[in-house]
Every structure is written in C-alpha cells, then in structure tokens.
Amino acid sequence: MRNINRRTILKGAAALVVGGSFLPALASRGFGASAKTLPAKSPLGMADDLANPPEIHSVNGELRTDLAMAITKKFLPAGEAALRIFEGGLPGPTLRIRPGDVMEIAFANNMPPNEDTTLVNPNIPNQFNTTNVHYHGFHVSPKGNSDNVYLNIEPGQKFNYIVKLPEDHPAGNYWYHPHRHGSVSAQVASGAAGMAIIEGTLESVPEIKQCVERVMVIQAPIRGIDGILTSEQPIWPLDAERDFLINGQYKPRIYIREGEIQHWRVLHAADAQFFPLRLDGLDLYEVGFDGNPRPKAEKIEESHLAPGNRVNLLVKGLKPGVYPLMRPAFDQGKQPLPEVELAEVHVIPDDHPKLGANLLFGRSVPQGALPKNKMLKDITDDEITGHRKMVLGVSEVKGFFHDTEFTINGKPFDPRRDDVVAKVGDVEEWTLINTTPFPHPIHIHVNPFQVMSINGVPDPRKPWQDTVAVPAGGTVVFRTRFEDFDGRYVMHCHILPHEDTGMMINVNIEA
Incomplete structure (x- = not known):
C-alpha cells in the first residue's frame, strides 16, 4: 500500500485550516446535488416493520449532497425534546459509497448563536451550537476540508467538505457525527449521527x-x-x-x-x-x-x-x-x-400476507474464510519502527466539570500540543494502560489498528478496528501503520463526556 504517487494524489485537500479556525473562503458556494436518494423504508415492505433510515448513494464515483444540522423538535419516550440533529432525522441519512469515491458535502450549521461566547477552558463543555463533521473510521486526509476535526463551524456558517476515499479503502460500516471538542457529547447525545456504508467486501459473498x-x-x-x-x-x-x-x-x-x-x-x-x-x-x-x-x-x-x-x-x-x-x-x-x-x-411464516413482493431470502451462513479488505495486512514484528505507552487516567481538579479531569499520559487535552509525532510510513506498537475504574473505548482517527492482545491475552484473530474497549484497570496492545496521509488528528475516549473533559491527544504525522 505504500505508494508515494498515490499518497501525493490523495493529499488533495490542502492544509487550509490552522488550529480551530474557520475558513470563510470555503463556505460560500455549496455543491449541486449528484446522488441517488432513497426514503426510509422497511426492507420487507411491511408497514409496522422497523424501517431502514433514508439513504444517499454515490453516482458515478461522486456523492454530492447538502447536509444541515439544526435544532429540531422530536417526541421521545421521556417527552418532547429539542435536539441538535442532522436533516431533522434520528438518525441522519445513511451515506452509501464505494472505495475511490469522492464525497462533496455542503454542510450548514443552522443552529442559533451560542449563549456562552467566551471559552474559559477547552476541557470544560462549552458552546453547544458550534460544530463540525467527523467521518468516523475513514482512512482519508485529516486536513483542510476533508476529515478535519479542528474546525469550528459556528452557528449560521456553512462549510464545503471534500472527502476523497482511496481506491483500496476498506469496505464496511462507518459513521459520521459532530466532533468539535467541548460540544461533542451534547450533540451526539442529542442524536446527531448517521451510518456511512462503504461497499465492496462482504457484499461479494x-x-x-x-x-x-x-x-x-x-x-x-x-x-x-x-x-x-x-x-x-x-x-x-x-x-x-x-x-x-x-x-x-x-x-x-x-x-x-x-x-x-x-x-x-x-x-x-x-x-x-x-x-x-x-x-x-x-x-x-x-x-x-x-x-x-x-x-x-x-x-x-x-x-x-x-x-x-x-x-x-x-x-x-x-x-x-x-x-x-x-x-x-x-x-x-x-x-x-x-x-x-x-x-x-x-x-x-415466509408466506405472511403483509410481506412485500420480490424479496431476497437468505438461506445459508458462509462457510470457510470471509474475504479480507486488501489494504489491511497483518503487521509483523519486523515492521515495527517504534513503541509507545499511553496511560489513561482521571483526577479531581477543582473548577472542572464535576471537578473531574480525564487525562492521557497525565495530561488533559491541549489543542496546541503535539502528543505524538511520527512520519508517514512509520509502523508502531502502542500499549494502552487503563489506571481508572472505568473501561474506555479508545478511538483513533485516520489509520485503523490491529488489536494484538487485551489484558495480556493475545487475540488470535488479530482484528482490525478503529475503536477498542480498554478494560477497567486493564491493557490493550495494538499495532498501526501511518500510511498515505500526513497531518494532525486525534485519539480519544469515545465515552464522549470523557473526551470533552480531557481524554484526548493530538497525533501529528509528518510527510
């Protein structure tokens, strides 16, 4: 997979954002729609059956669509709620694409202005109406107008995302959600999320x-x-x-x-x-x-x-x-x-009168090996260029939310600090050590990792993941390749209140 020509091509989205600044130059034009849309519907054609969410499909290698986030009233079991969600839906529409596709998403933040406009500490939840969009699990550029989580898209502003998938991008289930530090948990807990399906592997079985x-x-x-x-x-x-x-x-x-x-x-x-x-x-x-x-x-x-x-x-x-x-x-x-x-x-019964017509009917479980995503090859001992330890911690700090500060290697998140610096082409083994009484699902952006062991017990499958639960008081060892993309991105706990209160680091991959 290491191909410098392909990596040069994939750099398409230039580094047009520094820190958390917003780019007005990218916010004005929007994209014309170029996609196939499907309404929410039952896969069995039955009125009282659970419907799949609405879908937006790429056409001829492109998915071009609008995506808005706004406060929308919904009725929940606990009563009426005003939720910060995508396209007024729980969940947002499913994006269905293929390796090599380009997603061009004209995003609009249609939420009202924040009441709190002064940022006192980035690790105290704040400014719940400022947002951005993260493409969780995607192996794409973290810079410019691609999967850039350092963006602050303010209420009333628009931003054009251009996300280019590599030709050999792993196929499977992914998702999108807000990722602006300080408001992530409030927005995801509102229901701002949607599935993204990259087709091409299991569908061939x-x-x-x-x-x-x-x-x-x-x-x-x-x-x-x-x-x-x-x-x-x-x-x-x-x-x-x-x-x-x-x-x-x-x-x-x-x-x-x-x-x-x-x-x-x-x-x-x-x-x-x-x-x-x-x-x-x-x-x-x-x-x-x-x-x-x-x-x-x-x-x-x-x-x-x-x-x-x-x-x-x-x-x-x-x-x-x-x-x-x-x-x-x-x-x-x-x-x-x-x-x-x-x-x-x-x-x-398979002849139930309410069933739709011409339905698929799966009858067999696949036997033997399932196909692999081609880019994800086992990382061998002789590939490793470095080792790191990451200690997950928590401490009491007066003035923080609930006087609680979550840390990695003893430090809370600082958007200005590079916690990990490596080079494109490096291959590393990381040991995550959890010193807290809570499990932490640790997610890393851009590059997936191969889980080697949990609590010292090797996993013979050596599964490739992007989010792994580190047991309370336990350890996880994984290996990862920094391939194709330079730039800054983050690793964090996906218990989102933990992320918003400090359990996140910056990873800077240099060309």
Missing part, C-alpha cells in the same frame, strides 16, 4: 448477497431540563436513565421470516453506555466488526459494542414467535447497568 439488509442505528437521545441540553449534567452520570432507540423508534418490531437469514448492520451511536446485544431463540453470527470482515462467520451468544463500534450480524429466524432483542444487565467498570429491551423480533 454469495450467501450474504442473498440476504435482506437492515441498517440499525442505536441511539439514546437525551433531553435537557427545558427540552434542550444546555449543560452536560443530564449526560454525566453513567447510569443516567436513557431510552435507547433503533432508527429513532422505541422498542420497534423487527420482522424475519421462518428459516430466513438477514444481514444486520448495527451502529452504536450513543454517548456513554456499552451495549452487549443478545437475541435468545435465534441464531446469531458475527461476520464483521468496525468495518472489517471477521476471518469467518462466528456463531455467538452476545455481540459486544462499545460507543462508536459497528458490527455485521447474520441473524437466522427459527421457530415463529416473538423474541426480545436485549442488552442484558452488566457492570460497566464499577457501575452496574440494568437490562434494556431494545426491540421485539417477530419470526413469521
């Missing part, structure tokens, strides 16, 4: 190609005291009551035919709680995680999702009946969390 596909975005929108979040107080307690939704619906019905296998693409887009999934009475097979195929279809009892993770599941309907899709009760570090019923799965 004949058994999966025959399956009905479900896109399922798990969220837990939280309303403020007066309907809109003006403080992170309602988000802060890990055990704060949350009503989990799938595709904006509370405890929806999901239909599957007797003997049918469906392909579920599941995104955990909530802000803080982990989400193990169980579906007793049906067969579950995990075929992909964080955008990358598993070595083979793995039959499982539970799928374990931390905030930010995605999973590809094959689900087989067995006997007709109603089966709850559950998050069982568990302990997240020292915090016990109750069970949650997420949905009712109804197994119905």
Whole structure:
C-alpha cells in the first residue's frame, strides 16, 4: 500500500485550516446535488416493520449532497425534546459509497448563536451550537476540508467538505457525527449521527448477497431540563436513565421470516453506555466488526459494542414467535447497568400476507474464510519502527466539570500540543494502560489498528478496528501503520463526556 504517487494524489485537500479556525473562503458556494436518494423504508415492505433510515448513494464515483444540522423538535419516550440533529432525522441519512469515491458535502450549521461566547477552558463543555463533521473510521486526509476535526463551524456558517476515499479503502460500516471538542457529547447525545456504508467486501459473498439488509442505528437521545441540553449534567452520570432507540423508534418490531437469514448492520451511536446485544431463540453470527470482515462467520451468544463500534450480524429466524432483542444487565467498570429491551423480533411464516413482493431470502451462513479488505495486512514484528505507552487516567481538579479531569499520559487535552509525532510510513506498537475504574473505548482517527492482545491475552484473530474497549484497570496492545496521509488528528475516549473533559491527544504525522 505504500505508494508515494498515490499518497501525493490523495493529499488533495490542502492544509487550509490552522488550529480551530474557520475558513470563510470555503463556505460560500455549496455543491449541486449528484446522488441517488432513497426514503426510509422497511426492507420487507411491511408497514409496522422497523424501517431502514433514508439513504444517499454515490453516482458515478461522486456523492454530492447538502447536509444541515439544526435544532429540531422530536417526541421521545421521556417527552418532547429539542435536539441538535442532522436533516431533522434520528438518525441522519445513511451515506452509501464505494472505495475511490469522492464525497462533496455542503454542510450548514443552522443552529442559533451560542449563549456562552467566551471559552474559559477547552476541557470544560462549552458552546453547544458550534460544530463540525467527523467521518468516523475513514482512512482519508485529516486536513483542510476533508476529515478535519479542528474546525469550528459556528452557528449560521456553512462549510464545503471534500472527502476523497482511496481506491483500496476498506469496505464496511462507518459513521459520521459532530466532533468539535467541548460540544461533542451534547450533540451526539442529542442524536446527531448517521451510518456511512462503504461497499465492496462482504457484499461479494454469495450467501450474504442473498440476504435482506437492515441498517440499525442505536441511539439514546437525551433531553435537557427545558427540552434542550444546555449543560452536560443530564449526560454525566453513567447510569443516567436513557431510552435507547433503533432508527429513532422505541422498542420497534423487527420482522424475519421462518428459516430466513438477514444481514444486520448495527451502529452504536450513543454517548456513554456499552451495549452487549443478545437475541435468545435465534441464531446469531458475527461476520464483521468496525468495518472489517471477521476471518469467518462466528456463531455467538452476545455481540459486544462499545460507543462508536459497528458490527455485521447474520441473524437466522427459527421457530415463529416473538423474541426480545436485549442488552442484558452488566457492570460497566464499577457501575452496574440494568437490562434494556431494545426491540421485539417477530419470526413469521415466509408466506405472511403483509410481506412485500420480490424479496431476497437468505438461506445459508458462509462457510470457510470471509474475504479480507486488501489494504489491511497483518503487521509483523519486523515492521515495527517504534513503541509507545499511553496511560489513561482521571483526577479531581477543582473548577472542572464535576471537578473531574480525564487525562492521557497525565495530561488533559491541549489543542496546541503535539502528543505524538511520527512520519508517514512509520509502523508502531502502542500499549494502552487503563489506571481508572472505568473501561474506555479508545478511538483513533485516520489509520485503523490491529488489536494484538487485551489484558495480556493475545487475540488470535488479530482484528482490525478503529475503536477498542480498554478494560477497567486493564491493557490493550495494538499495532498501526501511518500510511498515505500526513497531518494532525486525534485519539480519544469515545465515552464522549470523557473526551470533552480531557481524554484526548493530538497525533501529528509528518510527510
């Protein structure tokens, strides 16, 4: 994959932003639409079945569309709420693209001005109506008008994103969400998120190609005291009551035919709680995680999702009946969390009168090895050019939100400081050491990593991920290649209140 000519081409978006400054020169013209749009609909054509979110598809190698973020009123189980969301939807529209495509997104921040206009400390939640868009898991440039999380797009401003995917970009499930430090958790906890699907690997498997596909975005929108979040107080307690939704619906019905296998693409887009999934009475097979195929279809009892993770599941309907899709009760570090019923799965006869016509019907689970994303090759010992240790910590600091400061290597986030400096082409092994009583899902931008071990136990699959849960008091070892792109980006905890209060570092990759 190391090809200097390709890397030179991929640098397309120049470094036009320094620090958190906004670029008026890029904010004025917008793009004409060039995409195929599909409305939200049930994949089985049934009125009371869970609908897939609306979709925007690339056409002839381009996805050109508008995307707006605004405060929108929605009715949640807890009552009416004013939510900061994309295109008025829970979730936002699914972006469906292919390796080599270019996304041109004319983004508009249509939220009202901030009431707090003075930034006292970047690690105290602030300015909830200032935003940007992060393309989570994408291997693209972090500079200019690409996946640049240092942008501050202020209320009333517009910005044109141009995101160029490499020709060999890994295919799989990704997502987009706001990533302006200080307002990330408030905006994602409002429901600002959407799936992004890069096609090209699992879809080539004949058994999966025959399956009905479900896109399922798990969220837990939280309303403020007066309907809109003006403080992170309602988000802060890990055990704060949350009503989990799938595709904006509370405890929806999901239909599957007797003997049918469906392909579920599941995104955990909530802000803080982990989400193990169980579906007793049906067969579950995990075929992909964080955008990358598993070595083979793995039959499982539970799928374990931390905030930010995605999973590809094959689900087989067995006997007709109603089966709850559950998050069982568990302990997240020292915090016990109750069970949650997420949905009712109804197994119905394959000649049910309400079914749509000409439907796919998956019948078989793939046997043997699943195809790999070509760019993700095992990192060998002799490739390693450096080692680093990252210590995850927490301390009490007066004046911070809840007097709490989260740190990496003893320091809270500072947007001016480069915590890691490396070169394009370097290959490193990092050890993450968690000294806190909470697990931390650590996400790194731009370059995925290969998980080698958790708590000293090697993972024989050596899975490629972009978000990994570091156990409370535990360790994770991963390896990563700094390929194709120079520039600054971040690594952080995806329990988003932890990120907003300091658990994030800057990574600077030099050409």
